[in-house]
Amino acid sequence: MDNNNGCNSGNKLQKNAKVKIVRIKPKVTGNSTFTECESTISSCYCGSKTNKPITKYDIDQKWIIGEISTPAGMVPKIATKLTLADMWGTCKVRFGVNRMNYKINPGIYAVGTPNNNSPVLVTANYKLTFDALRKELGGLNVWIMVLDTKGVNVWCAAGKGTFGTKELLNRILKVKLFQIVSHKTLILPQLGAPGINAYDVTKKSGFKVVYGPVRAEDINEFLKAGMRATEEMREIRFNIVDRVVLTPVEFISTFKIAMLVFGIMFLINLFAVNPFGVVDFYAFIGALLVGCVLTPILLTWIPVRAFAAKGWILGLIWAVTVNILNGWPAMPEYGLLKTVAYLLILPSIAAYYAMNFTGSSTYTSFSGVIKEMKIAVPAIAISIGFGVVLLLTNSFIHI
Amino acid sequence: MKNKYLKNVCTLKFYSDKCVGCGRCIEVCPHKVFNLNEGKVELINKDGCMECGACAKNCAFNAIEVKSGVGCAYAVIKGWLLGTEPTCDCSGDNSNGCC
Numbered sequence: 121m122d123n124n125n126g127c128n129s130g131n132k133l134q135k136n137a138k139v140k141i142v143r144i145k146p147k148v149t150g151n152s153t154f155t156e157c158e159s160t161i162s163s164c165y166c167g168s169k170t171n172k173p174i175t176k177y178d179i180d181q182k183w184i185i186g187e188i189s190t191p192a193g194m195v196p197k198i199a200t201k202l203t204l205a206d207m208w209g210t211c212k213v214r215f216g217v218n219r220m221n222y223k224i225n226p227g228i229y230a231v232g233t234p235n236n237n238s239p240v241l242v243t244a245n246y247k248l249t250f251d252a253l254r255k256e257l258g259g260l261n262v263w264i265m266v267l268d269t270k271g272v273n274v275w276c277a278a279g280k281g282t283f284g285t286k287e288l289l290n291r292i293l294k295v296k297l298f299q300i301v302s303h304k305t306l307i308l309p310q311l312g313a314p315g316i317n318a319y320d321v322t323k324k325s326g327f328k329v330v331y332g333p334v335r336a337e338d339i340n341e342f343l344k345a346g347m348r349a350t351e352e353m354r355e356i357r358f359n360i361v362d363r364v365v366l367t368p369v370e371f372i373s374t375f376k377i378a379m380l381v382f383g384i385m386f387l388i389n390l391f392a393v394n395p396f397g398v399v400d401f402y403a404f405i406g407a408l409l410v411g412c413v414l415t416p417i418l419l420t421w422i423p424v425r426a427f428a429a430k431g432w433i434l435g436l437i438w439a440v441t442v443n444i445l446n447g448w449p450a451m452p453e454y455g456l457l458k459t460v461a462y463l464l465i466l467p468s469i470a471a472y473y474a475m476n477f478t479g480s481s482t483y484t485s486f487s488g489v490i491k492e493m494k495i496a497v498p499a500i501a502i503s504i505g506f507g508v509v510l511l512l513t514n515s516f517i518h519i
Numbered sequence: 520m521k522n523k524y525l526k527n528v529c530t531l532k533f534y535s536d537k538c539v540g541c542g543r544c545i546e547v548c549p550h551k552v553f554n555l556n557e558g559k560v561e562l563i564n565k566d567g568c569m570e571c572g573a574c575a576k577n578c579a580f581n582a583i584e585v586k587s588g589v590g591c592a593y594a595v596i597k598g599w600l601l602g603t604e605p606t607c608d609c610s611g612d613n614s615n616g617c618c
Contacts, residue, residue: 279587334549485525492525
């Protein structure tokens with residue numbers, strides 16, 4: 121990960137050597153509209169209408185490896201192998217870097233050499249999603265229609281309606297799908313279903329909606345089986361790997377609040393009789409890690425159902441551990457008040473962040489989250505409130 | 520091991536009299552909440568429902584109702600504080616994205 125700059129340039133060379141462009145086009149960059157030919161290339165097709173790109177794309181993107189001509193216009197052809205640059209991008213968004221702006225242009229893309237009978241797969245314009253799909257399409261000839269979900273994955277975008285009926289209908293018209301394929305079938309990711317009314321789509325566009333598998337890795341098998349998904353392909357999973365990849369973003373999102381807490385501790389230290397120290401520092405960071413990382417990883421094995429309770433249990437173990445590290449069962453060197461304060465605060469912090477993980481899980485219901493929050497939020501607030509009073513008392517009063 | 524969440528809270532309602540057995544709900548459900556039995560759909564795992572709303576949205580016969588929403592604690596707290604429906608910030612410029 122450290123030498124990513126080197127990797128980028130390496131990819132470019134390798135790519136240039138390998139790629140055969142079906143038809144050379146002048147490049148269209150970023151959001152600039154395609155108006156005229158900035159030709160540094162010998163053959164130029166800008167004059168003819170059908171050779172215009174249907175939607176905007178940037179031929180300089182490493183994952184675009186050529187272009188193919190259709191009656192509706194030019195369509196970029198994309199790679200089915202991810203480069204190190206793609207993987208580095210994935211790695212970064214997993215750690216929260218550029219996560220809200222990791223998107224590609226909506227439109228139509230080609231995989232292999234599709235024709236007017238090739239299947240059309242619909243997906244979101246979050247590049248992580250797009251990459252997850254295209255890397256499974258090696259050897260296939262398909263069209264990919266990318267909806268404008270504002271750079272959000274299929275599931276979340278479907279939940280908020282951006283991966284929705286309206287955008288789908290709009291995109292069908294924009295990419296002139298009826299000129300590109302002669303059939304009337306769209307394959308949508310199953311997790312896009314909460315945003316799509318399939319009957320409405322058919323009624324208004326004539327295209328029939330088939331829901332594909334939950335995971336892109338099953339798409340090849342799904343197509344081979346004549347667009348039939350097995351029961352297993354239809355079921356969403358949330359195994360340990362699925363959970364682990366989500367934890368860095370959870371933890372990194374706490375940095376702002378952690379800085380605030382440390383800032384306040386610092387200010388209090390200017391006046392305190394018993395200043396905060398390194399124990400407070402690792403106790404707090406530890407509680408954040410328990411809530412954001414450890415609880416999500418151990419999720420299935422913690423024998424209660426409410427997420428806040430899962431986090432509270434592990435947080436309590438952490439609080440006890442901190443006290444043991446500092447002298448329990450004899451009185452810890454920082455005194456009774458702080459010992460009790462840790463037992464009140466640390467489990468509550470872990471519980472709060474564990475509860476937040478319901479938003480990332482793939483099996484918690486809205487009603488369930490509300491039910492647990494009605495109990496957990498006041499309990500957490502009261503517990504932390506009492507704990508903070510004890511900590512402040514300890515800071516300013518000699519006992 | 521199977522992930523299981525709170526029991527008896529789900530708002531899913533299935534009206535079997537309106538159901539024509541097309542099986543669309545079975546196709547879209549990621550948690551096997553429905554089952555097709557001799558041309559009729561039956562609700563077999565209500566507690567497995569995560570209220571995503573895919574079945575209700577795709578049922579052309581209004582045989583399914585469910586109150587779906589953003590199951591994200593941060594969004595819910597914000598909704599409580601501001602007195603609005605919970606909304607997720609995932610697509611905004613706010614870095615507090617949840618899903």
